[in-house]
Amino acid sequence: MWFRRDLRLHDNPALAGAAGGDGHVVPLFVIDPRVWDHASDIRRTYLVRSLTALDESLSGNLVVRHGDPRTVVAAVASESRADSVHIATDFGPYGPSRDAAVEATLGVPLVRTGSPYAVAPGRVTKGDGTAYRVYTPFYRAWVQHGWRSPAKSVPTDWVSLRSEGIPAASCPIDLPAAGEAAALACWQEFRSDGVRDYSDRRNRPDLAGTSMLGHHLKWGEIHPRTILADLGDSDGEEVFRKEIAWREFYADVCHQRPDSIRVSLDRRYDTDFPWATGPETDARFEAWTQGLTGFPVVDAGMRQLRETGWMHNRVRMIVASFLVKDLHIPWQRGAAHFMSLLRDGDIASNAHGWQWTAGCGTDASPYYRVFNPVTQGLKFDPDGDYVRTYIPELRHIAGKSVHEPWTLLDGYAHDYPERILDHAAERNEALARFSAMKEMN
DNA sequence: TTTTGAGTTGTTCGA
DNA sequence: GTCGAACAACTCAAA
Numbered sequence: 510m511w512f513r514r515d516l517r518l519h520d521n522p523a524l525a526g527a528a529g530g531d532g533h534v535v536p537l538f539v540i541d542p543r544v545w546d547h548a549s550d551i552r553r554t555y556l557v558r559s560l561t562a563l564d565e566s567l568s569g570n571l572v573v574r575h576g577d578p579r580t581v582v583a584a585v586a587s588e589s590r591a592d593s594v595h596i597a598t599d600f601g602p603y604g605p606s607r608d609a610a611v612e613a614t615l616g617v618p619l620v621r622t623g624s625p626y627a628v629a630p631g632r633v634t635k636g637d638g639t640a641y642r643v644y645t646p647f648y649r650a651w652v653q654h655g656w657r658s659p660a661k662s663v664p665t666d667w668v669s670l671r672s673e674g675i676p677a678a679s680c681p682i683d684l685p686a687a688g689e690a691a692a693l694a695c696w697q698e699f700r701s702d703g704v705r706d707y708s709d710r711r712n713r714p715d716l717a718g719t720s721m722l723g724h725h726l727k728w729g730e731i732h733p734r735t736i737l738a739d740l741g742d743s744d745g746e747e748v749f750r751k752e753i754a755w756r757e758f759y760a761d762v763c764h765q766r767p768d769s770i771r772v773s774l775d776r777r778y779d780t781d782f783p784w785a786t787g788p789e790t791d792a793r794f795e796a797w798t799q800g801l802t803g804f805p806v807v808d809a810g811m812r813q814l815r816e817t818g819w820m821h822n823r824v825r826m827i828v829a830s831f832l833v834k835d836l837h838i839p840w841q842r843g844a845a846h847f848m849s850l851l852r853d854g855d856i857a858s859n860a861h862g863w864q865w866t867a868g869c870g871t872d873a874s875p876y877y878r879v880f881n882p883v884t885q886g887l888k889f890d891p892d893g894d895y896v897r898t899y900i901p902e903l904r905h906i907a908g909k910s911v912h913e914p915w916t917l918l919d920g921y922a923h924d925y926p927e928r929i930l931d932h933a934a935e936r937n938e939a940l941a942r943f944s945a946m947k948e949m950n
Numbered sequence: 951t952t953t954t955g956a957g958t959t960g961t962t963c964g965a
Numbered sequence: 966g967t968c969g970a971a972c973a974a975c976t977c978a979a980a
Contacts, residue, residue, distance in 0.1 A: 635978065643957065643977055712959080755958085826959065865958085877972045878960045885960090936961085940972090947973085 511582055512538045512571075513604075514625055515597045515729035516563045517689040520659040522623035527595035528663040535589045535668045536567050539582065540575045540676060550680035551818040551852050555687055557678045559728050562688025564675065570667035573675050578607060583614045589670055593617050597729070598624045600760055601856060602767045625726075626757050627656035627734045630764030640765040644872050647761070648754045659735050682818050684852065685721065692725035693735075700739055707745035714810075714821035715895040720749065723819075723853030726756070733757070756858055762871055763857040769870075770860040771841055778839075778869035781949040783942050785837035793836050796929055797828070798846055800899070803928035805912050806886035807831050809899040816899070818852035823889050829866040830880035834939040835930055840867040868943075876943045879936045886912040900925065 510527040516538075518524065527534045538560060545553065564571035574581045586594050598621045599608060612619040624630070633650045634640060641647035685691070699720045703710070710718025725731050733753050740746045763769060773779045796802050800811035810824035820828070825847070832843040840863040847863075848854045864870025868878075890896060893911035897904045902925035903911050910917065914925065 641978085645957070646978055751958085823959080830960095872957065872977095874959080875957095875972080880959095881961065 510534050510536050511578075511594055511596050512536060512563065513596065513599060513729075514727065515623075515732075516559050517692070517730050517732070518563075518566055519662060519689065519693075520732045520735045521597075522660045523595045523597040523621075524665070525660050525663045526620055526622040527593075528665040530592070532664055533666050533668050535572060535585065535591060535670055536563075536570060537572045537574065537582070537585050538563075539578045540573060541578055542575065543577075545676075549849050550678065551682055551684070551850065552854070553676075553678035554680040554682075555684055555724060555852050556728065557675055558684065558687035559730060560675045562690065562730075566689065567667050570669050571675075572670045572672045574673055575676070579610050579614050582611050583616065585670065586615060586617055589668060591617060593620050595620045595622060597622065598629065600624060600626070600630045600764050602763065602770055623660075625729055625732070626760055627732075627737055627753070628654055628757055630757075630761040633761065640761060641758070642762070642871050644755065644758055647758050648751060651754055651757060652750075656734050656737060659732070659738050680818075682816065684818065685724065687724075687728075687730070689730045692722070692730035695720070695722055695725060696731055696736060696739075704740075704745045704749050705743065708748040711748070712823045712889050714824050715890045715892065715898075719822065720752075723855070727853050727855055756855065758871075759855075759857040759861040762861060769864070770856050773840075773867070773869035774864060774871060775869040775873070777946055777949070778867060782839075782946045783837075784839050790836065790838060793929060794832075794838055794842065796926075797832055797836060801926050802831070802930075803926040804831065804882040804886075804932075805893075805896040805900060805903060805914065806890060807882050809890075809896045812899040814847070814850050818850060820847075820851070821895075823885075824895075825862065826866060827880050827882055827885045829863055830878075831882060833863075833867045834879045835882075835932060835935040837935075837939065837942060840864060840869070877940065879939055881932060881936075883912055883932070 510524050515521055515523065560571065560573065572585060574585060582594060594615060594617060596608065596619065599605065608619065628651055633647060633654050641650065699722065703718065703720065707718065710716050722731065726733060737750065737753060740750050797811060800808035800815065802808055806824065807828050810820050810828045814820040829843055832838050833840055844860055844863040847859055861870050865872065865874050868874050868876050886896065887909055891909060893909050896911045903914060906914060906917065915928065
């Protein structure tokens with residue numbers, strides 16, 4: 510069993526397939542330097558902890574090898590005299606070609622069972638067999654298609670083999686608990702407590718209203734099918750099911766259009782849109798990454814990302830709108846920054862969330878939808894608690910006025926920056942640049 | 951083939 | 966303060 514992004518023992522069809530013969534399984538994880546060397550400290554540290562948890566649940570039998578999977582997997586298969594190698598299908602942008610290359614060097618069958626999705630990308634299509642490009646009809650068809658019940662566990666004897674050990678990694682951030690047990694506990698807690706009020710509370714960054722399952726789903730510590738099997742039909746559960754479906758929709762879009770993780774689906778945004786460039790823009794981008802724009806909710810979000818490796822979804826939209834529509838910087842630059850820091854960063858969801866904000870993706874946000882950082886802050890962080898949590902310079906300001914510190918007396922916060930731009934002016938500028946792109950025809 | 955209705959997440963302005 | 970309209974036109978999905 511070659512584990513990749515399915516670091517769990519329950520509801521794991523590929524593992525059940527591996528154990529299906531005589532129950533003897535060699536559990537393998539490959540540290541691929543081409544991936545490992547480019548991952549952030551946060552992601553490496555989280556992975557190390559998840560692998561440690563997996564190894565414990567395997568009674569210390571996880572075989573970790575370092576190197577190119579094309580040689581490593583074949584070597585382990587040969588050493589252990591395996592008669593097949595089992596994986597879950599990887600639908601990421603790089604996985605399929607790597608797996609095909611491994612398959613070519615492997616002397617035994619590479620068996621693909623299951624995927625990280627309830628419905629594998631490419632399975633839900635329109636009547637004419639082509640992929641959906643609009644979410645709502647996709648969602649209806651996805652529900653209609655349905656998914657299997659959670660897979661049964663199969664008795665397994667773990668076969669010991671030389672392991673090079675889980676590598677070391679650390680980061681200065683306090684990460685949440687990793688591993689399958691933590692993932693299931695996280696889901697059970699959310700299911701019993703949070704999902705009921707999810708439709709209202711999910712938009713509030715000052716409350717713990719979201720599931721916090723993103724990083725668990727990313728590494729397959731829990732399968733979405735496990736979650737869906739538990740979900741009923743209350744408002745909160747329905748909205749949460751739709752969030753699971755968004756993850757699957759964007760995976761499906763990326764399966765059809767792998768280049769869309771870096772190329773705008775509406776190509777005019779890459780070729781005709783007059784994006785801002787130059788040293789001034791670079792300085793503003795830097796201010797954005799550091800949480801020093803002078804707009805409290807934007808800065809709180811960017812600092813939450815930097816300090817915790819996570820940002821609330823509502824705030825992701827606010828800071829993304831700020832980058833694309835107030836700073837006129839291409840979405841790809843923001844997407845890359847997010848991926849470098851997010852502990853739950855999913856390549857498909859990230860790229861298409863950004864494309865939605867920029868207005869160039871599937872179901873794109875209308876061009877005139879420009880988030881007002883003050884209005885959004887007042888609406889979704891009504892007491893200002895979120896801002897004060899991440900911006901110590903503003904902690905002495907009580908209540909919602911923390912969203913507009915410039916309305917207070919002079920010297921309200923001498924160590925918090927002035928606004929780096931005039932939002933109303935940049936909103937008009939964004940609309941003008943959109944018109945300019947259209948004129949290019 | 952043609953037609954029709956619909957499309958995650960907003961803001962501003964004027965009555 | 967509240968509320969509806971305007972903000973483009975287009976593409977998509979399905980009948």
